[in-house]
Amino acid sequence: MSDHSSRRLIMGMLSSLAMLLILGLGVELLLRQYSLRQHELEQQRLLAHAYEVRAVLLAELNATLHLATGLASYIPAKQGRIDEAELQPWLRGLFEQGRHIRNIGLAPGNRIDFLYPLAGNESALGLYYPDIDAQWPAIQRVIASRKPHLVGPLSLLQGGQGLIYRVPVYLNDQSYWGLISTVIDFDQLAAEVESIARKRGIAVTITPAGQTTIPAKQDALDLSVSLAGAQWQLQATPLNPAKKTFTGLRMLGWGLAFTVAGLIGFALHTQQRRANLLLALNQSQRDFLQAFELAPQGMVLMTAEGGLLVVNQAFCRLLQLPPEQLLHRPLHSFCPPAEHEALSAHVSAIRPGHNNSWFLTLVDAQHLQIPVECSAAILGSLGGADEVRILHVQDMRERLRLQRLQSEFTASVSHELRTPLTAIAGALGLINGGVLGEVPHAMQQLLQIAHANSLRLQALIDDLLDMEKLMAGKIRVELRDQWLWPLLEEAVAHNQPYADQYQVLLHLVGPPCSVRVAVDEQRLAQVLANLLSNAAKFSPPGARVSLLVEEHADQVRVSVQDQGAGIDDDFKARIFSKFSQADASDSRQKGGTGLGLAISKELLERMHGRIGFDSVKGQGSTFWFELPLHATSTQRANL
Incomplete structure (x- = not known):
């Protein structure tokens, strides 16, 4: 892409981005103004409800204080004497009218001698104010001012929070008589005020003025409350503040902004994409052609x-x-x-x-x-x-040459080893058989081991030669149409002596089947010998190896089931490979060349069959092969 095209693309993208930002800022500005207006309306509603709640609070307190103040005029009229019999009905009526009065105490000489009601307030009877260090200075100021004063909320000796309305009483001769203390149940009063506030959708908190224990809340409104020298702060907050989310409006506004900006950028992006694709395609073709050529x-x-x-x-x-x-x-x-x-x-x-x-x-x-x-x-x-x-x-010339050299070397070595090994195995067999006389007991075990190993090497060489012949196509497979069941019986009979070495019984599961197959009798016997000998080797003593026949529509399956340890999952993929043996020590000690299954697979494929197995670790194995059903005349296959 040219520098001019690049600059044009960059300018177009910047213009599109600028358009998006301008439209987006306009949307956010409108939403901000709308949000401020909504907040202002909510604050006005909150203020109206808060004033209403404050009026209720003052009305409740004034009604109670007026009742208590009327009692202060009774004492001078009686020249300071208290007649409990006369005072009791009056206080009862006064108490019933003041819904939030908890008790009324008369303290001539600053000692509470009369308390109504007494029940529940016994702890305050006999209280002498000068002994209350925390309250006495404030009480002295009330006495000196000669005016009623409201304090609180305070913790009461009777328990709970209360407001105390103290009225200093002076007789007609202006002598100080004492105090009248009216205790207002602050908890009850606050609960009633909060209930009224909740009905109006707000929450209120009442605290003495200057107290900073209440943390500032968002959208909170503070009002001052003054009564009888007491100063409080009433804080009001909305119970369910409106969520200032404008998702719909914001999505609509930004959607329009993105649409306008997207339409501008789409054409530019398409042009850029086409140019990039063309550039990438050219580069990919150059890379491919370079790799192709080299x-x-x-x-x-x-x-x-x-x-x-x-x-x-x-x-x-x-x-x-x-x-x-x-x-x-x-x-x-x-x-x-x-x-x-x-x-x-x-x-x-x-x-x-x-x-x-x-x-x-x-x-x-x-x-x-x-x-x-x-x-x-x-x-x-x-x-x-x-x-x-x-x-x-x-x-393939070099690969074929190496394979040919390998085959020639294997065949040459195998042929050179077969003759001396045959002579050695035969001689050892004669010696162990006692032809040359009785073998000394000390030599018997060594000679038997030597004889067994020579036979094992002889079997290895035979398998190597068979595999090389198979791979070179030199093994002649002659297919003849014949009954299958007699071939299986013969295989069991011929391999039972070998299974006896492992104390294993070979069992052909009946009844006899009437199946004919086109096979090479000798090669099929070799396959069966490999499968039966493997099953016997890897079965525990006393076990049974079963040989079964299953007839299907156009083929027959022959299965060899053992009771061994099964096959590991990591070994299953290479079980039919050449020189393949399990790595476990209990498998290695059984011997074998690792070529038997590979040879069996090649032979069965040349007889138009296939081989497979099913095995679960710890539950034994089943090796099977399938052959097509035939009823044809003798035919030859030179493979």
Whole structure:
């Protein structure tokens, strides 16, 4: 992309962002103004309710204080004498009218001598004010002022919180008589005020003025309350404050802002994306072509019909031809005629999402045949050609040479070892059999071990030779149509002596089946011997190995069930591989070459069958093979 295009794209994105910010700020400003207006209305409602609650509080207190003040005029009229019989009915009526009065105390000479009601307030009777260090200074100021005074809330000796309305009483001769103390139940009064406030949707808290124990609350409103020299602070807060969320309006406003800004940015983003995709595509193609050209193995791009579109250097070196002599020619023109049909079938079988592999022979410029392994997949469209195939070509000459050397070495060593081992095993067998006389007792164990190991080596060499012959295609498999059940009976009979060494019984589960299969009798016996001997080796003494036959529509399954320890999960994937044995010590000590199952698999596949197993650790194993049902004449397969 040019510098001019880049600058234009950046300016467009900045313009779109600026538009979004301006519209968004406008939305937030409008919401802010609306929020402030709503808050102002809520504060007005809160103030009106708070004034209403304060008026109720003052009314309740004034009604109580007026009742208590009337009692102060009774004392001078009686020249300071208290007639309890006359005073009791009056105080009872006074107490009944004052809903929040807790008790009324008369303290001539500053000592409480009369208290109504007495029940529940006995602790205050006889109280002498000068002895109350915390209250006496304030009481002295009330006496000196000659005016009633309201204090509290205070903790009462009777328990709870109360307001105390103290009225100093002076007789007609202006001599000081004492105090009248009216205790107001502050807890009850506060509860009633709070109940009234809740009905109006607010919460109130009453505290003495100057007290800072109440933390400031958001949206709280403070009112002062003054009565009889007492100063309080009434704090009112809404019980259920309106949640100032404007989600709908904010979403609508910002949605419009994003829509306008998005429409501006969409075109610019589309242009930028197209340019980036084109740049990435060009870079990807350059990287692919570079990797394609420098790949160490031959690589070809070809059409669905096999025509060569692009070839790399390795493919040109493989055929010793320049690119111009390879391009636009069909791949089969570089193959022997006998492989043209097979190559066409492989190319046609390539499907999207799959990787097909096959072996092929190519002919180079010197008319030399080159064995290769091909792997192909559908790449896509390229240069106007649909469904282009990419073909990997791997030179197999060196691999085949190494395999041939390995096979020749194995066969040579096996043949060279077989003759002396046969002689050694035979000689040891004769000695152990007593042909040369009785063997000394001290030598018997050593000779038996030597004889067993020589037989084991002989079996290993036989298995190695069989495997090499199978892989080289030199084993002749002759298929004949014959009854299956007699072959199974014969296998059980021939392998029972071997199972006796492990105290295991081989059991052919009946009844006899009338099934005919096309097999090589000798090779099937070899497969059964491998499966039965393995089952016997890995079963505990006294166990039974079962041989079962299951007949299906077009095939028959033969199963060998043992009662061994089962197969580990991490070993199951490679159980049919060459030289495969379990790693556990109890398995290793059983012996074996690790080739028996691999040989059995190869033999069964050459008899058009397949092999498998089912095993659960600790519950034994079942090895099975399946053969197609046949009733045909003798046929030969040279594999």
